[in-house]
Amino acid sequence: MSRARRVLVVAHGHPELSRGGAEQAAYDEYRALGAMPGHESFLLARAPLSGSHGGTPFSVYRAPSEFLFHSDMPDLFKLSQPIKHMVWSGFREFLLKLRPDVVHFHHYVFLGVELISEVRRTLPEAKIILTLHEFWALCHREGLMVRAQDDRLCSEATPRACHACFPAYTPEDFLLRNSFIKSHLAGVDAFVTPSEFLRQRYVDWGLPAHRVHTLENGQAQALTRVVDRPGTHPNRQFAFFGQINKWKGLDLLLDALAIVLDRRKEGDPLPTLNVHGANLENQEAAVRERISTKLEKLRPHVQFHGAYRKEDLPELMAEAGWVVVPSIWWENSPLVIQEAFSLGRPVIAANIGGMAEKVRHDVDGLHFRARDAGSLAATLEMALDDPTLWPRLRAGIANTPGIAEQVQKIMALVA
Structure with a gap:
């Protein structure tokens, strides 16, 4: 009997500790994978640094398959993890113990883009998926793609345009930032975006189009059309x-x-x-x-x-x-x-x-x-x-996809 496919879902927060759409999407996928035949799922969610977990950056949270990665990341310019031993020692050891077949990152903020490269280095046969929920890699302004000078919408992530928003960084700084982030994203087997609009922005930025796939987020909670109340408008x-x-x-x-x-x-x-x-x-x-x-x-x-x-x-x-x-x-x-x-x-x-x-x-x-x-x-x-x-x-409203359907499509990308 073959071993179940082990999938590690990595998020920049646990929805019980940090509410947000990307955190919830990662958690919903982890739960759905756990219910999928032939799969075994694990969750690694970032939590703030604390001294209450025995000197290791990891702790178990709520269930044996849910882990917290205690880290901070003050370097929001390069999206880099400054505590390097957390990557080449702590995270590497975690990967070797768990040995996932697939690692699906839902974010890298507060984790560090280096974690992606560490998976590729430590587990070269593992498949890596990255869901891009917004524009953090493109835009230093918290991924908003909104100009810092006047709050106007921005449609280009070029070094010169980014320098105009953040004069403290030169265009060369932004060019190096882009190169640094792209060097770590190069190890990703499949990128997922929840909208075609987002996909096209990343393709224009330089990600290979054939590896960037648009998949709508699935609904974890079964919602059915509400019955309209009589006499209302x-x-x-x-x-x-x-x-x-x-x-x-x-x-x-x-x-x-x-x-x-x-x-x-x-x-x-x-x-x-x-x-x-x-x-x-x-x-x-x-x-x-x-x-x-x-x-x-x-x-x-x-x-x-x-x-x-x-x-x-x-x-x-x-x-x-x-x-x-x-x-x-x-x-x-x-x-x-x-x-x-x-x-x-x-x-x-x-x-x-x-x-x-x-x-x-x-x-x-x-x-x-x-x-x-x-x-x-x-x-x-x-x-x-x-x-x-x-x-x-x-x-005219069409049916929305469920989480099980979405997760099957994600896993098919790295079958």
């Missing part, structure tokens, strides 16, 4: 779900709603907006104050509910007709779009990046001009005033 009910920060566009949505309310005439249908989002209290003071003031000013048309649990999504989305994704950065494959479609909710999204790719205008949602409150207001008015639009777009 879903076309008048809007909702925002997700993290609240400068880039997610909540303040843009609030500005657009204020424009809509100001233009409503007597007898016109009025919109309601439910905001479900975490981390407002953790934002810088100016952002926090700006959003809080707008939320208060728009009561009772807007209700702020704070953080939510994923298991509560069906109930929360049953109270919404439209899910609005107003991000002012590119986004790549926002999880909330898949969740909305799984629950039968059309999406209103900015017309850029992964949002424009995932939402088909006038088929299963609507686009508006990114970063333009007036354009978003006009789109909200269209949704409000045409009662035939919402049921037509709801009927």
Whole structure:
């Protein structure tokens, strides 16, 4: 009887300790692989450095197949692990004990791109997969591809353009940065991107096109279309779900709603907006104050509910007709779009990046001009005033892939 295929999933955080889309995607894959016949899965998730794990950078967390890698990485310019013995000693020993057949990296931030090369050096027969969730390798500004000088969207990751954002680094510094990161990515057998938009950016940057594959993120939680409540008007009910920060566009949505309310005439249908989002209290003071003031000013048309649990999504989305994704950065494959479609909710999204790719205008949602409150207001008015639009777009929503289907496709890349 042949040995089960051993797969190590590596993430830059454990979703129980650091909530985020990439962390959750890695954990969902680890769980799905554990349930797949002929496979044995392990998770290695980064956690902050501490002295409470016996002098080794590793500790077991929650289950015998879940490990934490305790590391810090102050070198966010080269994405390099500064504590070298963690790579050539600690991580190497970990690999030799586990001996995975496949190592799937979901990130390298706070881990170091050197870990990829260490897998290739220590286990030369192992297959290496890297999922690219955003633009960290291309963009020193936390992978946003947004200019530091004026917050404008950026479409080129050249040394000269990057120097304009960060004058402390010369164009030559950025050229060396690119070469350093690419030298470690050269050992990857297959790259995965959750959107074609993201894939094309990395191909333009220099990754070999034949090794970069677009696979949509799979849903781990089985979501089915919610039953619409009798007597409601879903076309008048809007909702925002997700993290609240400068880039997610909540303040843009609030500005657009204020424009809509100001233009409503007597007898016109009025919109309601439910905001479900975490981390407002953790934002810088100016952002926090700006959003809080707008939320208060728009009561009772807007209700702020704070953080939510994923298991509560069906109930929360049953109270919404439209899910609005107003991000002012590119986004790549926002999880909330898949969740909305799984629950039968059309999406209103900015017309850029992964949002424009995932939402088909006038088929299963609507686009508006990114970063333009007036354009978003006009789109909200269209949704409000045409009662035939919402049921037509709801009927256009296609089925979303499940996690088992996605994981099978990922493993097939290195079969």
